[in-house]
Amino acid sequence: MTEIITLDGPAASGKSTLASKIADKVGGFYINTGDMYRTLTWMITEKNLDLEADRSTIISLLKELYIHYEKCDENHMQLICDGKPVDQKKIRNPEITKKVSQVAAIPEVRDWMVKCQRKCTEVGLVVMEGRDIGTVVFPDAHYKFFVTASPLVRAQRRLSQDGEVTENATVEKVAEDIAKRDELDMNRKIAPLKQADDAIFVDTSDLTVDQAVDQIVNFVNEKKSSIHA
Ligand code: DC
Numbered sequence: 001m002t003e004i005i006t007l008d009g010p011a012a013s014g015k016s017t018l019a020s021k022i023a024d025k026v027g028g029f030y031i032n033t034g035d036m037y038r039t040l041t042w043m044i045t046e047k048n049l050d051l052e053a054d055r056s057t058i059i060s061l062l063k064e065l066y067i068h069y070e071k072c073d074e075n076h077m078q079l080i081c082d083g084k085p086v087d088q089k090k091i092r093n094p095e096i097t098k099k100v101s102q103v104a105a106i107p108e109v110r111d112w113m114v115k116c117q118r119k120c121t122e123v124g125l126v127v128m129e130g131r132d133i134g135t136v137v138f139p140d141a142h143y144k145f146f147v148t149a150s151p152l153v154r155a156q157r158r159l160s161q162d163g164e165v166t167e168n169a170t171v172e173k174v175a176e177d178i179a180k181r182d183e184l185d186m187n188r189k190i191a192p193l194k195q196a197d198d199a200i201f202v203d204t205s206d207l208t209v210d211q212a213v214d215q216i217v218n219f220v221n222e223k224k225s226s227i228h229a
Contacts, residue, residue, distance in 0.1 A: 033130035134196035
C-alpha cells in the first residue's frame with residue numbers, strides 16, 4: 001500500500017509550506033491539490049467559460065483534460081496540465097483565488113479531481129495537502145493532520161505572500177476574502193472541508209514553521225513505530 005501523509009485545512013493555514021518541508025524531511029513527494037483545482041479554474045477562465053451558464057461545457061472539458069503530478073527529479077513532482085508544466089503565476093493570483101472555491105464545489109469536478117489525485121501516488125511516499133484528502137481522497141491513510149491557524153494569523157500570512165492578493169490589500173480585506181472562501185469550502189454539499197475523525201489537529205498560530213514541521217514529523221514517526229511494532 002502506498003504511504004500517504006495527508007494535510008487538510010482552511011485557506012492560508014500554512015499547509016503548503018509545511019507539506020513541502022515535511023516531504024523533504026521524510027523523503028516523500030509533495031502534492032498540492034489546491035493547485036490542481038486552481039489549474040482547472042485557470043483553464044475555464046482562459047476559455048471564457050461562465051461557471052453557471054457554461055456548466056455543461058465545463059463538464060465536457062473534463063473528458064479531454066488531464067491534470068496530474070509527474071516526477072521531475074529524484075525528490076520532486078511537477079504539476080502538469082495538458083502535457084505542459086503549470087505556471088504558478090497564472091494560477092496563484094487574485095482572479096483565480098476568487099473563483100476557485102466555486103469550481104471546486106461542482107460535483108462532477110470533484111469526482112474527476114479525486115481520480116486524478118489518486119493516480120498521483122504511484123511514485124511512493126506522498127505528502128498531499130488539500131481540503132478533503134484525509135476524509136475523501138485517502139480515507140485509509142495512516143497519517144492524517146488537520147492544520148489551522150487563527151483568522152488574523154492566516155490573513156497576515158496571505159498578505160505577506162507575493163502576488164496572492166490585490167495591490168493595496170489590507171489585513172481586514174484579506175481576512176474577509178479568506179472567511180468567504182472558508183464558508184464556501186466548509187458548506188459545499190460534496191466533500192466539505194472538515195477534520196477527519198482520525199486526523200490530528202495542529203494549530204500553527206503560535207508555532208514557527210520548524211516547530212510545526214517537527215511536531216508533525218514526530219507524530220508520523222511515532223505512529224510508524226507503533227504500526228510496525
Ligand atoms: O489550497 P488552496 O487555497 O490553494 O485551494 C484552492 C481552493 O481549492 C480552495 O478554496 C478549495 C479548493 N480545494 C478543494 O476543494 N479540495 C482540495 N482538496 C483542495 C483545494
